[in-house]
Amino acid sequence: MKYLALVYYDESIVKGMSSEEWASLNRECLACVDNLQTQGHFLAGQALQPVETASTVRVRDGKATIIDGPFAETKEQLAGFYMLDARDLNEALQLAQKIPPARLGSVEIRPVREIEPFADATFTDDRPWREGAG
């Protein structure tokens, strides 16, 4: 199964780091990628430039508008992503715990949805929730 790990942190925390701290965090991230690669869990991933470099595109009635800035102001900003290959959600969560910025901000794990060609892309129906083993 493929899972996308979205890494978020409050950029002001990172901006407040000394250059040694920043360099060490980056080294840690590289080591983390190395490790995931060796284990065969790493499919893709990148760190992103800070949020002030963001542009947002919308197309309405065939017309594109481009806005300077992110599509939503949030307390923590998207800082990077990993596309992971894991046996199941629990394995993906274990891998996500090793992503260094998980200590600073949050890592959101989302299972990918394989889009079926020629089929309606419908969401899986939300089943009524009930207590599992009762």
Next chain:
Amino acid sequence: MRDRIEAIYARDSRRVLATLIRLLGDFELAEEALHEAFVCAVEQWPEKGVPANPSAWLVSTGRFRAIDQIRRRARFERVTRQMGLESAGSIGSIESTDQYEDAEVLEDDQLRLIFTCCHPSLAPEAQVAMTLREVCGLTTEEIARAFLTTPSTLAQRIVRAKNKIRDARIPYEVPGPSQLGERLDEVLNVVYLVFNEGYSASAGETVTRRHLADEAIRLGRRLLELLPEPEVLGLLALMLLHDARRNARMNNDGDLIPLDKQDRALWNRAQIAEGADLVTRALNTRAFGAYTLQAAIAAVHCEAPSAEATDWVQIAGLYEALLQHAHTPVIELNYAVAIAMRDGPAAGLVRVDALLEDRHLRKYHLAHAARADFLRRLDRPEEALAAYEQALSLAEQGPERRFLQARTEQMAALLK
């Protein structure tokens, strides 16, 4: 070669995991080590060939890689410090033994894993989730689908259970003789819970849920190989005998068909023979319990050539023995039904009316359904209708509701 490695994964991965948990003293480290070992296998086996004892190779490779990882992560110091503090064999310490060539030790590890996943300090739903994921090798998503919950809810349940095992220092061991009986009951209960989740799934529900019943039977077989106790025999027999009727229990609309109306030609004879044989073995030990007696009752039903030919004298006798082991209102109710079949509906009605004095049973739809059935057979349609309506107001499951609805209408038609 890839296929061969996949086959070895399917066959050995749980066994290897169980041993790695003991050696590394940590579920997550062990899981990672298992994964690493298979990554190494994919790299090395195509060139060097499959080792003579693949699971031993995987254990030692996984263990080596894990310790290497710990060193590289500079956590080694902390872990070695912990090792000084913790007793050998508990979760959280690394064992350095080279015994994993020994098949017996590997088997013990599997039992350790089963007993740890079913530890009484974990909530029942956590026991089930842990057993299915760690012992049976199902994915979080598969278990969530089977239990009609979201993968993230289930994932959290598993994470919490693992944290508890680690933080509460739940020992990774097979309980000693003094505790074995009680702890084995806990394990059997989890296996039976899994089975019932699959068995009670209606035809309209996902195949995934039905497949839980197969998973529970597989687990029962494995448990019997590892621990040939009478009640393990009894539980496996009980599951096989119930499951043998799988294809006759429902019609194509997903309606429940009562035992006496089932087409016995649809019952799986080979499975019934296997179940009956296990029951005999369990009864011969003279040290059996409630599962064996329930299996014996199921065997009497399964071996009757027709509903009319059912030996109710024997079934009533088995219920009397079962009540000695487990005196529950539900078993009392089933006993009342057997008495009604043996001595007539009036005798059953006296018993069920006495049982309905019990507050809990009054909320149990099947108690009212049984009472309604006795009244119907006694030609008292008005009272039967009232009892069916009461049962219907308490029943929750679709197939059961439809069955009771049909009976209600039948009674109402009689009264017109």
